[in-house]
Amino acid sequence: MWKWLHPYAKPERSYQLASTLLPWFAVSSIITLLIGTVWGLAFAPVDYQQGESYRIIFIHVPAATLAMSAYMAMATAALVAMVWQLKLADAAAAAIAPVGAVLTAVALITGSAWGKPMWGTWWIWDARLTTELILLFLYLGIIALHHSFEDKVLAGRAAGILTLVGVINIPIIKYSVEWWNTLHQGATISKLDKPSMPIEMLAPLLINILGFGLMIGALTLVRFRNEVIDRNSMRPWVRDLVAQESK
């Protein structure tokens, strides 16, 4: 596997791979998100307790779940960058951070707009909401650190340390609804139990989770390519690329 993986440590090869993958991720994410969202908004049955307001779930749950997954992906990249000194892993971590931050913001805002009609309040300082807000601040701190040094290697190391320390927040978010009393409802989907919703609601939710995942992939690829170009702007292959594009 290492033999096969090794060439991708070269920025040029990684850039090319990202360029090849990008259209597939972009097109498939738009299609799945369209199907999932239209299904969830217009065709899924109404919830017997929450009425039509529950339709916010089709963006809230994918955004919240994948904001955490994106964080773990970013932490993995940061760890790889730190242990094996792979500069491209730093570029990947820097590419994921803004995507994760936007997802976390989406999860918080949609959760707030769902909480108002259901709980009677936009915001409450309970465990789930507070840890999710900390996740947003972690993302913002990591983005700030990536931009705070002229030297990208140094910036990557500083951001990587914060990223790895922040991993502690992820299990706390996940189990906060079990460990503490909270207004927030428990998990809708889990691996061990049967899902607590009928298949007509579950299907569009799962499709949207897949769609959000593909969209994160596409956005990360776009940003990863930018990071690679930014870090290699003096290299001949980047100069050739720029010369080609300006024709």
Add this chain to the structure above:
Amino acid sequence: MHFESLSDFFAMGGYAFYVWLSYGVTFVLLVGLTIVSVRGRRNLFNQIRSKQVREQKLKEYRKGNENNEPKA
């Protein structure tokens, strides 16, 4: 379709404000991030291009100076 009519659909059983606020904000944020990310590439390319032009000019300037310098 779950809803009886189009206006029924937009009314969202009385939760129209919250549902459409959620979907609207999400759409704006995601499209915004996409635009910023895609534009980042163009900005980078422009930066690199202008740097190249600057270097080229500097090179020519130095060359010109070499010829003008009085020989010892």
